[in-house]
């Protein structure tokens with residue numbers, strides 16, 4: 001098992017953002033789906049040991065609090081968090097040396113795949129949101145981590161980069177890696193995820209697989225709206241618009 005999350009609870013003061021969450025990720029794509037504020041980012045931050053939490057999180061059998069874990073995990077935050085005064089070339093070489101990466105050919109291939117060649121020496125501050133996101137994704141892949149934790153990774157990406165990222169995710173799983181990502185985009189979740197966890201108000205309200213959804217003959221959107229109780233809200237809103 002690549003990731004095991006047991007009884008995860010994240011609190012901000014007295015507010016419970018994530019409430020006794022349990023799930024695991026094998027060599028597969030697992031998608032966390034949930035409305036705004038459901039607790040997706042807090043869950044991913046807890047897995048990255050960035051916020052205090054209760055419960056247990058294991059990555060490749062190790063506690064996520066162990067330093068060595070960082071060698072096996074790649075993380076893309078919801079908002080790219082990069083040194084604005086540095087260039088992509090500088091940040092990439094910094095992270096590559098920090099992680100002891102020697103094979104630079106793979107990094108050059110990723111730079112080409114995301115069409116970043118012309119921007120390698122441009123300060124991050126001058127890049128568009130989408131290009132910052134591409135650099136952030138690239139940085140998460142530099143050390144060939146076994147587990148990828150991606151928070152809304154498709155945000156701000158253009159059509160070509162969405163396609164590249166989908167292919168990278170699938171190749172990663174084919175090579176025995178695991179991917180956990182959060183998204184709002186149902187079509188993406190339906191197409192590339194093996195399993196899907198739907199969370200609402202910090203609680204896992206349903207776990208399913210894309211095979212189950214296909215067999216049930218329902219769209220993920222319908223399932224999502226019904227298990228989160230949002231279908232009633234949609235009806236009310238539509239009534240108000242009549």
Ligand SMILES: Nc1ncnc2c1ncn2[C@@H]1O[C@H](COP(=O)(O)OP(=O)(O)OP(=O)(O)O)[C@@H](O)[C@H]1O
Pocket residue numbers: 012015017034035036037038039040041042043078
């Ligand atoms: N640092 C913080 N301090 C206080 N409350 C927080 C903090 N971070 C998140 N929250 C609250 O915790 C809840 C869960 O937030 P979180 O960002 O995990 O949700 P999310 O599912 O990722 O939402 P979105 O889809 O809008 O990004 C929200 O109510 C949010 O306002």
